[in-house]
Amino acid sequence: MSDTPREPPPRPPMPFLPEGLSTAPPKERWDEWEELDPAAWPRRERRKLRLVPTICFNCESACGLLGYVDRESGEVVRFEGNPLHPGSRGRVCAKGPATLNQVRDRDRILYPLRRSGPRGSGQFERTTWDEVLDTIGTRIGRALREDRRTEVMYHVGRPGHDGAMDRVLKAWGVDGHNSHTNVCSSGARVGYALTCGIDRPSPDYANARTVLLLSAHLESGHYFNPHAQRIIEGKQRGAVLIVMDPRLSNTAAKADLWLPTWPGSEATVLLAIAGHLFARDRIDHAFVERWCNWRETLAHLRADGGVGGSYHDFVAAFRDHLAQFSFERAAVESGVEEERLRRAADWIGEGLGGLASHVWRGPATGNLGGWQVARALQLLNVLTGSVGTVGGTSPNTWNKFVPKAFHQPPPQQVWSELLYPREYPLAYHEMSQLLPYLVTPERRIDVYFTRVFNPVWTFPDGAAWIDLLCDEERMGLHVALTPTWNETARYADYVLPMGLASERHDLMSQETHAGSWIGFRQPIARVLAERDGRPVRFTYEANPGEVWEEEELFLELSWRIDPDGALGVRRHFESPYRPGEKMRIDEHYRWIFESSVPGLPEAAAAEGLEPLEYMRRYGAFEVKRGVYGVQEGEGFRFPTPSGKVEIFSPTLVEWGWPEHAMPAACGSHVAKDALAADEMVLVPTFRLPTLIHSRSANSEWLYELSHKNPLWLHPRDAGRLGLTEQDLVRVETEIGWFVLRPFVTEGLQPGLVACSHHLGRWHERRHAHEASGWASAEVELLVDGDVWRWRRVVAEGESGGVANGGRWWRESGVHQNMTFPVHPDPISGMHCWHQKVRVRKAEPGDRFGDIVVDRAKARAVYQEWSRLARPARGPLRRPLWLSRAVRPTDEAYRLVPER
Amino acid sequence: MRYGFVLDQDACIGCHACTVACKAENDVPLGAFRTWVKWVEHGAFPDTQRSAAVLRCNHCADAPCIDICPTGALFRRDNGIVDLDQSRCIGCASCLQACPYDAIYIDDRHGTAAKCHFCAHRLEVGLAPACVAVCPEQAIKVIDADDPATRRELGERAALVRKPERATQPRTYYLGADLATLDPLAVDGSRTLSHSEVPDPMPAPGTLAARAVYDVPRARQWGPKIAWYLVTKAIAAGALLAAAVSPWIPGLDATILGAVSLLFVSITAVLLILDLHKPGRFWYLLAKPNIGSWLVKGGWILMGHGALSVVWVVVAGLWGSGGGAWGFGEGLRVAGGGALSLWERVGVRAGPATLLLLLAAASIVVALLTSVYTAFLFRQARGRELWCEDVTLPWVLSVQAATAMVAFLWLFGAAGPVWVLAYAAAMVWATLWPPRTLQAKRAHHLMVRHPAFAGGFAAALGAALFPPLLALSFLLFDWIYVKAGQEVPLS
DSSP states (O other), X not given: OOSSOOOOOOOOOOOSSOTTOBSSOOGGGGGGEEEEOTTTTTSOOEEEEEEEEEEOOSSTTOOEEEEEEETTTOOEEEEEEOTTOTTTTTOOOTXXXXXXXXXXXXXXXXXXXXXXXXXXXXXXXXXOHHHHHHHHHHHHHHHHHTTOTTSEEEEESSOOSSSHHHHHHHXXXXXXXXXXXXXXXXXXXXXXXXXXXXXXXXXXXXXXSEEEESSOTTTSSTTHHHHHXXXXXXXXXXOEEEEEOSBOOHHHHHOSEEEOOOTTOHHHHHHHHHHHHHHTTOOOHHHHHHHBOHHHHHHHHOTTOOOOOOHHHHHHHHHHHHTTSOHHHHHHHHOOOHHHHHHHHHHHHHTTTXXXXXXXXXXXXXXXXXXXXXXXXXXXXXXXXXXXXXXXXXXXXXXXXXXXXXSOOOOOSOOOTTTSOTTOTTOSSOOGGGHHHHOOSSSOEEEEEEESOOHHHHSSOHHHHHHHHHOTTTEEEEEEEESSOOTTGGGOSEEEEBOOTTSOOEEEOOXXXXXXXXXXXXXXXXXXXXXXXXXXXXXXXXXXXTOBOHHHHHHHHHHHHSTTSTTSOGGGGBOSSSTTSBOOHHHHHHHHHHHTSTTHHHHHHHTTOOHHHXXXXXXXXXXXXXXXXXXXXXXXXXXXXXXXXXXXOHHXXXXXXXXXXXXXXXXXXXXXXXXXXXXXXXXXXXXXTTOOTTXXXXXXXXXXXXXXXXXXXXXXXXXXXXXXXXXXXXXXXXSEEEEEOEEEOXXXXXXEEEOOSSOOOEEEGGGGGXXXXXXXXXXXXXXXXXXXXXXXXXXXXXXXXXXXXXXXXXXOOOOOGGGOOOOXXXXXXXXXXXXXXXXXXXXXXXXXXXXXXEHHHHHHHHHHHHTTOOOOXXXXXXXXXXXXXTOOOGGGGBOOOOO | OOEEEEEETTTOOOOOHHHHHHHHHHTOOTTOOSEEEEEEEESOTTSOEEEEEEEEOOOOSSOHHHHHOTTSOEEEOTTSOEEEOGGGOOOOOHXXXXXXXXXXXXXXXXTEEEEOOTTHHHHTTTBOOHHHHHOTTOOEEEEETTOHHHHHHHHHTTOBOSOGGGOOOOSEEEESOOHHHHOGGGEEOOSBOSSOBOSSOOOOOSOOSEEXXXXXXXXXXXXXXXXXXXXXXXXXXHHHHHHHHGGGSTTOOHHHHHHHHHXXXXXHHHHHHHHSSSGGGTTHHHHSOOTTSHHHHHHHHHHHHHHHHHHHHHHHHHHOOSTTOOOHHHXXXXXXXXXXXXXXXXXXXXXXXXXXXXXXXXXXXHHHHHHHHHHXXXXXXXXXXXXXXXXXXXXXXXXXXXXXXXXXXXXXTSOOTTHHHHHHHHHHHHHHSOOSSHHHHHHHHHHHHSHHHHHHHHHXXXXXXXXXXXXXXXXXXXXXXXXXXXXXXXX
16 A cells, blocks of 8 residues: 555563562652662661652653652652653653752742832732732722722643642632743644644554654653653554654754654645645545545535535545645645655555644744644544544543532633733634733733743743833832743742742643553642651641742642632632631542542542542542544534534634635745745754753752753854854844854754744843852843844853853753744744844844844834734634633623724 | 662653652752763754754672772672662762763762662562653663563663673663663764753864763862872882882982982872762771772782881981992891791791892882872772773873883982983873774873873973983873873763
């Protein structure tokens, strides 16, 4: 059938442990573990430990950790994997054990702080949790009483929990959930959601025939460690791995076939492959006929506008539609030779029923129209019948289990235009990247929580964020909830220390494989104190300093907002066991584990434990395994308007985008034909397996491994531009430039440059006392009208020089996001990260680490991209069927004409 | 049961989890690594390849680090693990030179060496090593390297080891590894890596097809102190040699020569002790010796050298020397009467002249050993091929000692400057001797192109006019030799 035969399946891997060794102590001995002290070795000094499970907080995978706690000191001496966790199976990535650095970090915030000078002055004083709760509670209470229910906003970077905050915000009755998703994953989510109603894939990598990644899941992404395990497992069982990435990621380097596609060409390539599947008849017709909206699709494709027709007619019509995406065209757009694309198509065709595929960020995040990439990718799964199959790809909800908490508050009745402005009716998540432009003195924010969220640094157009955060007229009270200092917290009114992986409660589940589980994050010191019969009132009493946790903070805060219960907030935070009294955090979880997790009470009883006790001991519970064929269930419908997988999307037609009704090319802003002769494309999104977005700076083990982000540059371009690795290079974006040095590599297509997004943390001198000095460069921020200029106070190679404790590296990288304007995709709302740039040798006055932006230009780009949007015309703000974070009442969807 | 590692590079994703887990488990300081990941890139777009390998101790069956360790701090467990007892370590760093794999480092906080010990402390309580437990891909495997079935399987899977030609019999095996990741000589190093920096990169040819894109820094352990030690040792050897011939060469003062020899051998010892990261433990060399180590043998030789120097000072001081006016026999009979009578009792009838001859012969042997033993020590430094593969080194060191001797003769007016030419000729001969291995060739290349090397010759020729310049010549040659030997990466 295939022109490109694959290798015979490899021999299974060698066993990794001999008899008698295991990766962790048996769970029966976790509370009484004895081992030999490595510091004394080869002397045999025994030490006593207690092992307490939790889950990692350093990405969203929620891998299981085991804290090894020294019995004498009560301190965690190391973190390893929790073998009982079904997602991570006892294994973790570098970020897991590095949690120890974060816990011990000397620069961490230990006490609640209140601003004592002007905003951004760097002046803070210690305050008490009581004062914090009173001040914020009173203020929110006043906003609720005055019905200013869009002025309270919770803006989350790293969620680390499933829906806990949704419940709080609904209980407050505010429309105030904002997220980072529009700079992260909403592009792909829209593509998936429009196709099958569910916004994320859950590939069954371990059993796949073909794995197709438009992501870098062997080094990053959701969910790096659990997925990387299963991708390699799949390979070991004979799957082929195809990776589409403009840059040779470590993942691409492991692939059997790398497709180094030009950014923006991915959808075209995928549709060419779809055409090839039809040409070779590698189609699971039974699945397509049963589950796709082929009748509507056929009706749309029929030029005569007629209705009716057979499935056979649909196949013919769709083939004709796909004919425009030829391999010839795909090769031209992608810069990848046809032969490679055909080989990929053959292998995908062989994956009938067993195609595991994934796009999370990557092209869906980089390009205008990037959401079409996810749609085209999902189409391949559908055509090969690889949905819900062994080795196929399920919608994520089939493998993610979110238990309900006690007492579900009703949805809020208001709609915030700061979150979902009418201009972006299909935006899958909040238009968070536009917030600095959307907030005005008339449409202000009264209380703004940033939760492990650093937009000044992470988001495009950081200068606009500084401007917003400093403006007391638009920004009432800014409360930064964060375990570490960051560029954003320095502009806050309150900086409130929140716990790390071993210092907080959260409940999580992720779609890591064809099964589902829950993982429990817990404050280890508190758990042990309570196990020993020493009650702890609040987690911050057991944690280092007065480090607290959000869940308990918001519980307390909700009572301060509504002390007498008049606002109707309090009742949602009353104990399910002691009516009318304040809920305790263990009661919250006790209720969930007793009432919402099928099988857990029975499993606990089998061990002679209460469900809460079971989770405190073991940290995770497998809810289901071997989840396949969910669509075969009685009365199953995909949560789309048709109940089917929608190849043709009526929604896009109804909401003003008829030209996107069918899967099609992206029309990217950085496509080859969209570039001027001297322009290159910057891929600024890639990540390293060792860093944590903007929270690595307090882990020296991680920074030791990765501390530079040079500009990846192809040798041919280096030659053309007269650049060597010793030169300074200026990368000019639409609104400014940054200066760094190149890394000349054959690892990307000529014409592209790439830069890792993790590095380049900075602080001003006035903030030096609240920075991890060795991990961020000291800069001077010079504002001259619209032109903002960050210039390093320290020379190149000295930004790591502060407080040297054996730290041999001297760099912390160069920040690039500041020089990017906002690029909101008019449909998905996604910020389109890729940048058209001009790259050249630096000017004589340029210095390493220089960042310059012109805010007038940034505003102009914002306006230019805003014009692409097609606003809702009523009567609704947004399709009712399309899911929305913290969904309000249907009534709130009604579009009232703007005043 | 002998433990071994298998590193399955087909499964490994180069994620560094093992690196961090090891640091957490074993309190490995910043800047040092017991296990690390190296990434290498080669090939032209779009056929570019990037490959990783996890590098660490090989737990060699024939472990050079154990052989060279002077105090037995490095030892092999019954289960095959090459372990290290920090409480015995004197911080001489010779194991870092002996290991061909960069697997050992000096922990600056303690001044002692440290390395992967297979998490032996975990094995004893039934836990896999930390790197094995953490690995997302189960790519790090623990095997019984003695098990015939396992050995057969490794053969079938075409397992590789690092530097098999070093004949250390590694017990860390690689499956599916890119050769370029295992062979440091196949890869150009660089200061510009993909996401880190190497502050002081090793020089590289710059012409190789593959390039390291991620690597860790490593320190050169032996610096100027070792070069100075070679110089002072050569001077001491030369002085003792000159003392040894003094009875037969008019004009030589054995008191002065003995004293000079004693002074320089003492300086040598002080330099050696100061070069230890744990100088306070220098006496472990005597108290806890590994007699197979040339550091220990060298210590004994230096002590013997010191003792003989004293004898020359005492003997010549008591009975005068110079011009052949030796009242040697009588004096010796009085001073060493006991020993002499013992000799006589066992039937050795030695006259004073015979004894003098014996003393001289012993001094010549010990002086030459003082000079040459370093060649045997460097031969034990099996990581540094410029040194350990160098067949000329014993001769060069002998020539240096002999040249130093003649220089003393000249200072006493007993020889002319012509001998300098002989020394220079010997150095030319040693330079032209072809290095045997690629690493040695690279190091040799770096050495002879370094200005210090030409400086060594210039100083040698200058010594014809001003003999003390000879010391400078020794210093330049020895310094560049020690430095260049460590300039080629081991991993």
